[in-house]
Amino acid sequence: xxxxxxxxxxxxxxxxxxxxxxxxxxxxxxxxxxxxxxxxxxxxxxxxxxxxxxxxxxxxxxxxxxxxxxxxxxxxxxxxxxxxxxxxxxxxxxxxxxxxxxxxxxxxxxxxxxxxxxxxxxxxxxxxxxxxxxxxxxxxxxxxxxxxxxxxxxxxxxxxxxxxxxxxxxxxxxxxxxxxxxxxxxxxxxxxxxxxxxxxxxxxxxxxxxxxxxxxxxxxxxxxxxxxxxxxxxxxxxxxxxxxxxxxxxxxxxxxxxxxxxxxxxxxxxxxxxxxxxxxxxxxxxxxxxxxxxxxxxxxxxxxxxxxxxxxxxxxxxxxxxxxxxxxxxxxxxxxxxxxxxxxxxxxxxxxxxxxxxxxxxxxxxxxxxxxxxxxxxxxxxxxxxxxxxxxxxxxxxxxxxxxxxxxxxxxxxxxxxxxxxxxxxxxxxxxxxxxxxxxxxxxxxxxxxxxxxxxxxxxxxxxxxx
Numbered sequence: 130x131x132x133x134x135x136x137x138x139x140x141x142x143x144x145x146x147x148x149x150x151x152x153x154x155x156x157x158x159x160x161x162x163x164x165x166x167x168x169x170x171x172x173x174x175x176x177x178x179x180x181x182x183x184x185x186x187x188x189x190x191x192x193x194x195x196x197x198x199x200x201x202x203x204x205x206x207x208x209x210x211x212x213x214x215x216x217x218x219x220x221x222x223x224x225x226x227x228x229x230x231x232x233x234x235x236x237x238x239x240x241x242x243x244x245x246x247x248x249x250x251x252x253x254x255x256x257x258x259x260x261x262x263x264x265x266x267x268x269x270x271x272x273x274x275x276x277x278x279x280x281x282x283x284x285x286x287x288x289x290x291x292x293x294x295x296x297x298x299x300x301x302x303x304x305x306x307x308x309x310x311x312x313x314x315x316x317x318x319x320x321x322x323x324x325x326x327x328x329x330x331x332x333x334x335x336x337x338x339x340x341x342x343x344x345x346x347x348x349x350x351x352x353x354x355x356x357x358x359x360x361x362x363x364x365x366x367x368x369x370x371x372x373x374x375x376x377x378x379x380x381x382x383x384x385x386x387x388x389x390x391x392x393x394x395x396x397x398x399x400x401x402x403x404x405x406x407x408x409x410x411x412x413x414x415x416x417x418x419x420x421x422x423x424x425x426x427x428x429x430x431x432x433x434x435x436x437x438x439x440x441x442x443x444x445x446x447x448x449x450x451x452x453x454x455x456x457x458x459x460x461x462x463x464x465x466x467x468x469x470x471x472x473x474x475x476x477x478x479x480x481x482x483x484x485x486x487x488x489x490x491x492x493x494x495x496x497x498x499x500x501x502x503x504x505x506x507x508x509x510x511x512x513x514x515x516x517x518x519x520x521x522x523x524x525x526x527x528x529x530x531x532x533x534x535x536x537x538x539x540x541x542x543x544x545x546x547x548x549x550x551x552x553x554x555x556x557x558x559x560x561x562x563x564x565x566x567x568x569x570x571x572x573x574x575x576x577x578x579x580x581x582x583x584x585x586x587x588x589x590x591x592x593x594x595x596x
Contacts, residue, residue, distance in 0.1 A: 163183055164188070167193055172191055172193070173194075175196060179201065182202045184205075186210060188213045188215060189214045189219050190215050193216075195212075195219070195220065195222070197223045198223030198251075202226075203227070204227055207228050207230055210262075211226050211238075211257075212224075212239065212241070214240070217244045218247070220247070220249075221252060222250045223251050223252065226257070227239070229259070229279075230258065233285065236258070238261065239257040239259070242261075242264070242269060243264050245269075246268050247270075248269070249269070249272070251274065252274045256277070258279055258287035260276035261291070262290075263293065263298065265294045267298065268296075270301075273301075274304075276306070277306050278308040283330055287308065288309050290303065290311045291310075291311075291313075292314065294314070296318050297319070298316065300322075301320065303324045305329065306328055307328045308326070309330050310332075310334040311329070311333050311334065312331070312333075312334040312335075313334070313335045314336050323344070324346045324347075325346070326347075326351060327350050329352075330352045330353065330375070332351045333355045333356070336358050336360070338363075339363070340361075341363050343363065343368060344364075344368065346368045346369075348373065349369070353377050353382060355382070356383075357389065357408075362387070362389075364389075364392075366392050367393050368395070368553075370394065370395065371395070372399065377404070378400025379400070379402075379403070380402045380423075380426070381402070381403050382401075383408035384406040384407065385408060385410040386410065387408070387411045388414045388415065389409070390417045391416075391418045393550065395424075395549070397424050397426070400426065402426040403418070403431070404431045405430075407435055408439075409439070418441045421445070422447070422549045426450070427451065428450065429452045432455055432464075434459020436455075436463070438463070441467075442467060442468040444474070445543075446475050452495055454536060466537055466540070470541050472539040472543060474545065476546075480492075488543065492538055493538070493539040493542035494538050495535055
């Protein structure tokens with residue numbers, strides 16, 4: 130489309146808008162005004178919608194670009210889906226879209242796409258049951274949208290972003306708050322990058338969705354961070370999953386998934402860092418967990434007893450209340466906790482490294498009697514860090530016959546935590562703020578020790594290198 134035609138379209142639409150609201154820009158305008166402009170446009174035309182509040186439901190049946198960046202607000206008035214796309218190669222950008230119906234029967238959405246090659250970018254969605262809903266809409270791009278769902282009880286919410294049978298899509302840079310899930314059903318070959326999901330049920334939820342890459346997402350304060358079910362050949366890289374503490378509370382959960390790679394992620398302050406349920410599920414498949422930071426969780430690694438075929442290497446399990454546990458009776462010895470002589474760092478490892486090669490000289494074999502009791506009676510978690518737990522562990526050390534079998538065996542535990550680079554800078558618990566906090570606390574500790582030493586006539590601690 131030539132620039133003069135675009136100017137004419139904008140001019141005509143602006144004239145219609147001014148005549149509808151007396152030139153104030155505040156009076157609601159029927160969305161049929163925009164629909165008429167789309168009907169009169171040619172395929173591929175760009176329509177820059179003037180500022181205004183457009184009320185009603187819009188259906189797009191022609192490949193056009195709908196640009197609301199001048200200040201267009203589409204208000205569904207609490208009825209049905211606000212914008213529905215039935216044509217291929219439609220772009221919706223820069224719009225504010227709000228007020229869908231809240232009756233879940235019709236699954237109303239701010240934007241619903243039922244066609245291929247759509248681009249939905251830089252929109253602000255508010256008061257929506259479902260935010261962006263793709264149904265058999267392959268090769269779509271959903272980028273840099275901000276989505277806030279209706280303020281409902283969690284069980285009545287819709288999904289912030291949902292893909293159903295939509296292959297080859299890219300979902301990146303979106304911010305979703307207060308939804309049910311960001312969910313992917315029967316959708317393959319996806320890229321899910323740099324999204325932020327908070328205050329929802331599942332940050333990212335995959336069902337029967339294969340061959341997908343999930344990178345640098347920030348998923349916090351949800352019930353579950355990422356949950357994969359019946360999905361194969363998935364790579365999770367550089368994601369941050371923090372404070373996911375619902376009834377399940379998994380940072381990452383896997384159920385019946387094959388050939389999963391989880392590398393370079395941060396799983397911090399969740400109820401459970403990593404949960405494995407029969408994953409891998411096939412005899413000839415594997416799961417790889419490499420260079421992840423699993424810290425400050427109630428349970429670092431939780432798995433069903435039949436879990437097998439996973440490899441853990443170069444991970445840091447730091448200050449988890451339980452480093453690893455199983456559901457009920459069972460051990461994790463059918464998994465490998467080292468690869469090529471490189472195991473994992475365990476903050477409760479009591480071994481030593483006499484030869485200084487960075488690998489502990491004795492295997493890591495956790496044998497917690499209290500942990501074994503927790504596996505059979507989860508309500509005992511009330512006594513974690515209490516004198517009761519300390520008494521039980523002391524008794525087990527005094528009477529070795531009471532000590533249970535080890536939950537796992539890491540033959541090559543790391544003597545110091547590996548360096549794990551954060552892919553997400555400046556957010557959550559990690560990043561520069563954590564480094565500043567750590568440096569501050571260290572400085573305070575050194576100052577306190579120096580002051581105590583001065584009072585007692587002891588030499589001050591040496592913090593530098595003596596020449």
